[in-house]
Amino acid sequence: MSETHAQTVSFVRDTMLPPTPPPMGERGAVKWMRENLFSTPLNVALTLLGLLSIYALISAALPWWLNSVWVAESLSECREIVAASAGEGATGACWAMIRERWHQFLFGFYPPAEWWRPILALGLLLAALAPVLFAGQKRNLTVVLGAVAIYLLVTLSLAATPGTAFGLAMVLILGMLGLAQVQPGKLLWFTVLYPALCFWLLWGGSIWSPIVAMAGFGVLYAVFRLASPFIGLAPAAGAGVVAAVLWWLYIDIPVVNALQIAMPFGLQSINSDQFGGFLLAIVIGVTGITFSLPIGILLALGRQSDMLIVKTLSVGFIEFVRGVPLITLLFTASLLLQYFLPPGTNFDIILRVIILVTFFAAAYLAEVIRGGLAALPRGQYEAADALGLDYWRAQRLIILPQALKVSIPAIVSTFIGLFKDTTLVAFVGLMDPLKGVTQIVRADIDWKGIYWEPYIFVGAIFFIICFGMSRYSMYLEQKLKTDHR
Amino acid sequence: MAMATDVPKDSFRLSMLIYDTRYRSYTIQIVVLVLFAMAVAWLLNNTAQNLAARGKEFDFTFLWQRAGYDIGQQLIPYTNDSNHFRALLVGLLNTLAVAFWGCIFATILGVTIGVLRLSRNWLIGRLMTVYVELFRNIPLLLWILLTYVILSETTPQPRDFRVTDEMAAAGEAPAASMMIFDTVAVTNRGTNIPAPLFERGLGTLDLGFMSLNLTFWAILAVVVGSIWANRRLLAAARAQQEATGDRPVTWWKSILILFAPVIVMLVAMGFHLEIPELRGFNFAGGILVAHSFTALTVALSLYTAAFIAEIVRAGILAISRGQSEAAFALGLRPNRTMNLIILPQALRVIIPPLISQYLNLTKNTSLGIAVSYLDLRGTLGGITLNQTGRELECMLLMMLIYLTISLIISAVMNMYNKSVQLKAR
């Protein structure tokens, strides 16, 4: 071929030209900037505006950050150090306050010797959540439990945990890790027992009170099983509930006292008023969400129900709670709750706040779960009917597992919202990390007049926790989306 | 738990109340109703007993006693001689003012940020993401406190505006100066803005329990009347267009109808602006917008805007690409594509969550407690409650008012939502 061409055509290129690099404006950083920063006049303006605002922010705040003081006894000492190092009139952050008082932001007035208890409770909380979130997935369970084990190992040794407690905690978590390899399904039992364990760890007291309280459920179940052959299922369930309530009201306390005398074993009792900071926020947030979940499910089902009265009551409750600000509910907890209870009843403000927060969260969760229920195709309900399942079986076996799974991301968002809202308890005199603890720190003469540092510190912790959770919920959303579209 | 299939027998047995699906729902409802009634009776009984034990009565007559305290920001006339009910109204209006401006600013900001987050500008997109994540994941309370501190720490004091004789002689400028043609002064106490005044106002009409500002209502009536007349004009023009095919020129008529009556009225009543000036300790004249109001409104707007931005972004992303491609194929320009194709569809996705954001914002105005803003909670649920010691009445009334506001907002917004939803096929 080439030979013929060689005679008829004067020139034929028989080698390819080496590729020339694209022009300057079409490659590398320049191209990227042209496309992503300066594509249109509007974008040029926006980019410049963005750069300007970043510059303004940095130039205003940078000296303050650079002049940070980490070791000082008081704010005035901080100011002297800043003035000495950066010249008169310079401003600087006084992180020494955080260094001195960080524990109040985290634990409130929880006794330092007992810090291992909330730390352990938090670790076990994650361990208790794992079986719910990753039901039966061995790999994920192992990862989470392993992470919890490492967390506990590090933090518990830092918090000077007593040897016995340290050992028991390690045995517990390693046992769970082992169980996850063999029978991951059984881990759910730990989740079921966790609330009692957590209550005991945080508040202390006799170990028998949570055990005996949990035994109430045993009573419920026993009465139900024993009575059902004779009087039918529904009356037996009612009898079980009555028996359990009687157990809690009349038998619980004497039995606990008797057991405590016979086998005294317990932790140092911690009063609720020593709770504060993030410990308080997490306790209120987590208990609020946990207790509100069953109530929320019932309310959501009630709202979907065909029964007029049940539906009206559910809608009324949900709309009422969603229609008023949380702060009025908190004031109700602090000012009004005693009016509604029998004269002389009195329990501490944290518990009252938790009750109202639970109602609040229940109304929001009910709407979230209702969304989940609505997202299920009608066919699922019809299929359950076709199988001849009654209402509760259909809900328990077919509807709720799917609806709850779809609603998990929204439940996490509700929790984030609730967690942020726990800062409002400061207005009823509790020591939330943001305002309550800050106020106490500022009442100290040494730290009077410190403003930015506590806000930044608390804000950063809130951001880390909430951002982490929201990312996780987005990941879940992505994961769950596929199987329903 | 119950066995599902019990063949119904002819004769009625008691157990059928539980096992027969025909009767069971009645049984359950009656049981629920009885339990509910018992619970309510129990609560009422406890309340009555507790009230009796404390020697209190449940009555609202305290609302007509002299309040005795002053309120910094008042949208209707109020002195410390007014009664508690008047204080309640002042507080309620303060709440509504924050909610109103907050919703407007949050919407503007939220939509802008939501759109910018989708922009192809890398820097702006990242900045907006940082903004949204920062505001969504940090408690609102912190933003309110922070805004308040920034406002009162970084703005000049009123005395910085003062030009003393020596300074005038030396030709020095004061440390701070007023903004926008010397009409607005931002001090660390608040923002002083010009006040609209009337030389020949219509006065007020005293109705006994409240007084009406006739000037305000007259202007409102004229504006509403003009808008209504303009709509009639446009409707007539459309009718003519449909009948004859020609649309009459209406723009100058519209302008005339919309603006002329108001301007005539303002001139007739002698409208002028009272510009704040430094007198004594403070700026006098004009309207003082306290920093507690500004901080609350700004923080609420910034916070809610982050949520609205996410809603807007999700709404726009929810419209499939095919829609805009189809619009381009039809030859529509990008902005018309946005206006005619994307936005109307996106709105349907956006509005329901937007309603709940407005509701949240309104409820969150109660956080004014953090900056001691005297809103409904600050007056009725704060000082009044404290001075009279009537926590039961005050709290119940306050919850009722908040509930009513929430229900009204959701009712209005739901009506709007219905009007933009897809009509049933």
Place this chain on the structure above:
Amino acid sequence: MKKTVFFGALAATTLVAGLAGAATLDDVKARGELICGSNTGLTGFGAPDASGNWAGFDVDLCRAIAAVVLGDATKVKFVPTTGETRFTALQSGEVDVLVRNSTWTYSRDSELALDFVAVNYYDGQGFMVKKDLGVSSAKELDGATVCIQTGTTTELNLADFFKQNNISYQPVTVADDSEAQRQYLAGACDAYTTDASGLAASRATMPDAENHIILPEIISKEPLGPVVRHGDSQWGDVVRWTFYAMLIAEEKGVTSANVEEVLASTTDEEVKRLLGASGDMGAKMGLDNDAFKRAIAAVGNYGEVFSRNIGEGTTINLARGLNALWTQGGLQYAPPLR
């Protein structure tokens, strides 16, 4: 499953907190702990330190009551209350006694069903301004911006004062003392008004105290004192006489340091009765006979408590003024203990 803990906790706390019946004294004894309503944090009067130990002028009165009733000044649980929640906390039985610089007024005494049993601090509302404002009297504050804490009697006094003098002001309401101080220092208000003791405390902690003056006008009477529920006069007596015992101790020169010596050597019959060496004063009130001695040994007499927490030499640096003993020209006067 989760409800159990809830009910368990509910039942437990209900029992622990006990019933707020009429006999508070018996409740406190049965509980083994005094629950004292305190401030959320007011320098010098009541605030927790870094390790959560409460200290302050009001706090010491609580400790003295605990020493009297329970024999142990540490058995006090402090419940921080806000201006809004304090009286409800007391009425509902959440706290046994409220010692939270609360002003004794007619309406609080009558309408709120509370009893003010004593005045542990005589105060009055004053104004603080910056020196360079050029103001020497509160009557020159026409048109000024005034920082004021909400939820107190001060806002009513302020309104009354300006109205009487026919001058105007712009109120800036703030939530608490530290916020008020920040606003005032930033210049967001021309004057800061609160109880004179609070003003002095604020001024003392300012970096440039010499640039601030407290105006001479005291526009109100603010008798601050411990509050108990109405209708429990036995408990009211205990609180009242705990306070008076501290006053008498100061009058007679009994201090926490010398209480044992005095007991051994004294010939003064009233001191003997006070310290339980003669008579049955404690027993008359349902207490141990040496109850007051324990209180004095634990927290000291009134003068000691004053000078330790807020007196001259502390950062707060308040003079005794009206709160000196009656023998020294003040108003603090205890009825005879006999």
